[in-house]
Amino acid sequence: MGRAEERRARQRAGRRTRGGRSTNGGRTGIRRFLTWRKLLGTFFGVVLLGMLGFVILYMVVDVPAGNAHAQQQSNVYKYRDGTILARTGEVNREIVDLAKVPEDVQRTFVAIENKSFYSDKGVDLKGTTRGVLNTLAGKGKQGGSTITQQYVKNYYLTQDQTVSRKLKELVISLKVDREKSKEDILAGYINTSYYGRSAYGIQAAAQAYYRVDAEDLDVAQGAYLAALLQAPSQYDWAAASDRGKRLVTERWNKALDNMVEKGWLEQADRRALKFPVPKEPRPAPGMSGQAGYLVEAAKRELEQQFVREGMTQSQAETLVQAGGWTFTLNIDKKKQALLEKAVKDELTSKLDPKERTVDGDVQAGAVSVDPKSGAVLAMYGGVDYVKHFTNNATRRDYQPASTFKPLIYAAALEKDAETQDGEEISAKTVYDGDSRRPVVGSDVAFAPPNEDDVDYGDVTVQKAMNKSVNSVFAQMGVDVGMDDVMRTAGLLGMDVKGLEAVPAQTLGSMGASPLEMAGVYATLDNHGKKVKPAVLKSASHKDRAVDLPDPVGGQVVERSTADAVTSVLTGVVDDGTGRAVRDPRQDVAGKTGTSDENRSAWFSGYTPDLVTSVGLFGEAAKDRKGEDGKKVARGSQTSLKGAAGGGRVSGGGFPARIWAAYTFDAMGAPSEFDLETDQGAAVSPPAEPSDSPSSEPPSAPASSASTSPEPDRETEEPASPSTEASTPPTDPETNTPPPTTSQSPDPGEGEETPDPTTSTSPSASASQSAEQPPALGAPDEG
Template identity: 45%
Template sequence: MSDEPQQQNGDPDPRGWRPRDLPADAAAPGDEPGRNGSDRSGEAGGTGATGESAATGGTAASGAKQKKPKRPKRTGWRRALPTWRMVLGGILLIALVLIGGFIAGYQLVDIPSANASATAQSNVYLYKDGSVIARDGEVNRENIKLAQVPRPVQHAVLAAEDRDFYSERAVDIKAMFRAGWNTLTGKGKQGGSTITQQYVKNYYLGQEQTVGRKIKEFFIAIKLNREESKNQIFEGYLNTSYFGRNAYGIQAAAQAYYSKDIGDVTTAEGAYLASLLNAPSAYDVITHPENKGAAVARWNYVLDGMVKEDWLGAAERAAMTFPPPGRVKPANSLSGQRGYIIQAVEDYLVRNDILDEKTLATRGYRITTTLEKKKQDALVEAVDDNVMSKTSKERKADRNVRVGGASIDPATGRVVAMYGGIDYTRQYVNNATRTDYQVGSTFKPFVFTSAVANGSTTQDGRRITPTTLYDGTNKRMVQGPDGPTGYAPANEDDKSYGPITVSTATDKSVNAVYAQMAEDVGPGKVRQTAVGLGIPKDTPDLTASPSIALGPSTASVLDMTDAYATLAGHGRHGAHVLVDKVTKDGVAVKLPDRSTEQAVSRQAADTTTSILRSVVDGGTGTAAQGAGRPAAGKTGTAEEDKAAWFAGYTPELATVIAVMGQDPTTGVQKPLYGALGLPRINGGGAPAETWAQYTGAALRGTPVQDFTLDLESGTDETELPSTQSSAPGNTGQPSRTPSGATSKPPSSTPPTTPSTPQSPPATTGTPTGGTDAGGTDTGGGTDGGTDGGTDTGGGDSGGGDNGGTDNGTGTAGGLLEGARGTRAPGRL
């Protein structure tokens, strides 16, 4: 065997060959440093090359290191595939980007303020029974607390939208990717948002479908989930979600679809409301009956989900039937009575320091009024039947007709019905609360009440009772303690009555008697009594003069109702109440406590009631008998028949109706001559007829109650007047100085002994000093000025029940001291 080194395969290297003699570039491909010569020779021998080729693959010197062979380049389709190093590097890079993006996004995206549309609400006005009267905001939303939503309804929403809400994280990545994939693959747009994300979208962001909005939603949801509880988020979601029918929030939805508060919604109804969240308009089976099948399927899906989650029993589920929603209701605008009611309620809240205007304007208040829907509807119907339906476009006077009405429960002071006008969008002024029409003879009962309450006597010392005789002569001069006062009002149609009892004078609304009675009691005391009964002390023209008896003051219909309710309540008065409850976001606003006091003695109030019953039984108010109830009341007419009134009450209800005349273009008050096809409108006509129909309807189904009266002692005794002081026809020339001079004001305190007139009696004659004896003041004479016209028709259009016609040459002016006239000096 040769002594030469052998190859691993046993073949020796060619003789005489030395690896070091080979050029560097002749090394065989694939030689690797560190491999021994025998390895290389083996590789070379394996090729079957020539001796020179074998020498290329031969071994190097023993122990010498060789270069690592190069990796062959990839060719063909393999070149398109990334290496495992590239894949790993890419994954690491994406992870770093995502982590960095998440950290940056979490730091940069803050929870913003709520968007305006999400917080906008309406003030909701309700009847006493909770049914909606009106909403005064642009957005139909009413926020509530989660506790107000029945638990089954909560579960229905969760079953419909997010069954794992209480156990899941703020965002559901898997659902988001699934929804995105389904959208991309044409399976329709699908929601992958949790309730938290939906709430963020509703409350903080908007509905636009953009990547930027979705990124913000993602980060805000995560932050919000750390800052608010699940209950808070769920409550916000229920208050901001849209349910169709312009209803935002589940409370508004309950009203829109089932006309009830959410607390009264059944499980089946709640499941339908929850179904609407998926497609509010499409699933409304009333507006889209063709989609009822899909809506019912969604409803079933919700209920089945509740059963699956053990939120509803299978038996209860099986017994449920689909609850069809109510008809679509038109938007609650301010038309009809709504605007008047809102206006009156807001005035009440501000005037009683419950809420100021700015606070009320923030919206979101739920205001329950004292108005009763049955009575409200009855009042509107009565006005329509007795007044508005009788107007005609062919009669010019009918365009001036206005009506105001109010009704109060005497026992509680609650306003149960109100009529402000034919339509708030057509007539903006509330005729029930306006204070610019004279109340006329409806004020006279306050004079008598004051007389009884103060134990007043006539000028000759006789106690004033229903049977006290007065002189009812037309244009009789009112006598004061110092003699004639200069005021001689005309009676209705210039009719003289001679000696007449107070009760009869009330039946016939005799101005001469009540003007004298006001002087006997003291005009200041009369005013005080009226204020105590409920007439506001700042009422225009509530002036302490003899003419106060004939109603020159301009109290509102509501104020007059308040005062008559005090008479019906046996003289006990408390401020009327128009609001029963106020809440915002489920939190109650404190309302003032109502207190009452005895404004006048029960005997004074009840004795007044006794003579007002006579007015209905056989006086000017007989039309009120149509109510079919024991009733008391008084008619009245303002100056020149610009308003006609009936104020009356039963033991259970006090109501005042006024028909007014006003030019719809200029707003100027107009006489009602010719309106409703009648020569004149008086309190015993349309107002009393309206009162009767309304009262009968409002009290229908309730037991008939009679008045329980405690009369002043001695009211049945008739004491004859002295001949001098009360002789019929005593008009007495006033002992007055000429116009412009100053006279001593007469005292309002009745004398203890009969007074003697200081002027001789006369059957005719006009008082000097310009007294308006029932005619029309031409505007030139007041307090001693000259009356520019002679009243030949003379009716006191302000004091008389039925008004009066001025046939004098003067121009129509103020209340004819048949409501006003010339006042005694010192009375202004």
């Protein structure tokens, strides 16, 4: 090859590969297939195909007739044996013309749901696209639909979270917006939406929440009803948690502020508006007694399952309320009757609201669980669903108090925690049990008082649990680390989200429900395997299958930890504040609790096969003035002091006696705990500590936290103490022997509480006057 030919060959090769590109601008290798022209062409091709597909979809999808939701079916609720508990589902709906709804009330719905309603084309393409993509990704819970889309979903379609349903919603919404006026669409929306309290449509909602017709609603009330639609049950003021009340108030404010922004409401008028607290609900007929509480609890569990599957709360409630469901509950009909009888015999029959105002303030709640299956076998929600709407078994607005102490001990065992001087924490570990002793090692000063300000001196962890010594468990919480304490509490089943990990939590100062505490103690009873109590056994519908989660999960704490806690809690029953429930034939573990200012009293306990948590709550039955002359608002928390003519109500009193009366009738043959542990009262009660120094270092300067409970010293009613050892103890309220076989009921730790001027514990009194009610006057823990 000549030089000229070689030069031409090099030039041709250079043009092909100059700069790594071919002469036509392409790249070598895979890059030649990913040119921007090809990518752009592909993109436009996909867009065109999508547009073509949408056009075809628009042509083939017609606006259907109204769905079966307009002919709502009944829901059927059954006990676990298949017998009928209740039927619900009679449609509470009355269609009203939009002209009968005040214009400013109409606009509250537009302001909070879809500000562009009067000018848009009926769809939110961005929101719908996001919903489709998230549905494909399995994320669900997508909001942002227009009022037109929500109306279409309510009236023409279903609440299903599927791509096909969302695409149909988009097409039908476009067609409905073209075929109907905005007024017709808005009327359809407010008349088909579900507002809670079994109310469909604005007329039923106006009556359910404010006892007025829709035409008589004012703008503040309308804004509440509009805000309610996002989550009717959670935002119902009568049953909402503090968080629910905060969220619905925020939405109420947002609706009104948006109206000002749109020029529909004057700023001066906006400032003058006050939140319109709804009236108490009127439960549906046939829901009296415990039936209403059980029905609502079952519905709530199914709704929660749908929310976990991706629905919004509002969609879940609408789907359940639409009817056609058969609910089978885990509730055992016989055990349910026994629990109701126990509450009546041991509590409500002794209350006389006409004689004593405080007796009208006493609310009881209880939950009984099978620890092996997680089934809720019995539930007591209150005296009557039609008289007291709030379910006391599931409410979380009262402190569990010292029923939280076993969780601190569990955290110590899980972490192999040590005291401040390096001793591993066990049932035999000795702490300084003096009242108001400042905790050591905490960044937050805390010095809680013991009940009645009693100084216990050196005391073992076992005895501190028996007597519920606040100062010991406050220090133990710091020794373990409050972050670890709260983490363990969460693993065991408590809702600790958003709670500060501070020493004050060792007193059980958070909110909890009997259902929640039953789950925690069931997890301990189940050797550390998580138990999430389930009211609902199954739910079936001809158009939908539901897979409910297994109430029993995996190991959340070591078996040795759970068994050691159980062992220690047997000491509370044998020689502590829970002695009202001891029976020599049956192994029992449990813990009492009494909250600050005697607003709640608890007993949570268990046998190997049955866990039951009982709570008493002080809730003002009506507006009145307190002893200090200050207003006590209806529904506010108040003291239980003086209930049934006694003194302070303790966890070792009414709650423990209800527990015993129910449990010993409901359980089968006596049984024993199968424990893998070498510590605790069930194995060997630790010896009393000598006068050797406490395991704690010298106390820091005294400091009392503001959250410390006040040591409320009270006397029993009426008290005439007897010291005659020959007089057998009796139940002063029934003049009968106590519920246990051969032991006297425990009056609470007050029976063994030493004089606060001493630091030693005298032995228990041999007996007690029959005139002195052991169920009432027992000072319990803080």
